[in-house]
Amino acid sequence: MGEGGSPRTHEARQQREAEVMGDLLAVDPDESELIWQAQSQGLPVEHRAEVSPQALLGVRLVTTPRNSEAPGTSPGLSWPWKR
Numbered sequence: 001m002g003e004g005g006s007p008r009t010h011e012a013r014q015q016r017e018a019e020v021m022g023d024l025l026a027v028d029p030d031e032s033e034l035i036w037q038a039q040s041q042g043l044p045v046e047h048r049a050e051v052s053p054q055a056l057l058g059v060r061l062v063t064t065p066r067n068s069e070a071p072g073t074s075p076g077l078s079w080p081w082k083r
Contacts, residue, residue, distance in 0.1 A: 028055035 008016070032055045038045045047056055054060055
């Protein structure tokens with residue numbers, strides 16, 4: 001049941017779930033940084049098993065638009081094909 005006792009629609013539930021998952025993923029980098037700091041001070045702490053790999057490694061995924069001005073390459077390959 002949603003707020004006010006009314007049932008949530010499937011779409012509203014999916015939207016809310018996506019928001020919550022986004023919030024959880026946003027906390028992972030901060031949590032990982034604190035754990036790394038604690039470990040460097042010799043404290044007995046471990047990362048959670050379900051922590052995101054990006055947060056654990058301290059990196060973030062950046063998606064860029066495909067460069068369409070590279071006619072000598074094939075999709076999925078980073079070097080030009082020689083014919």
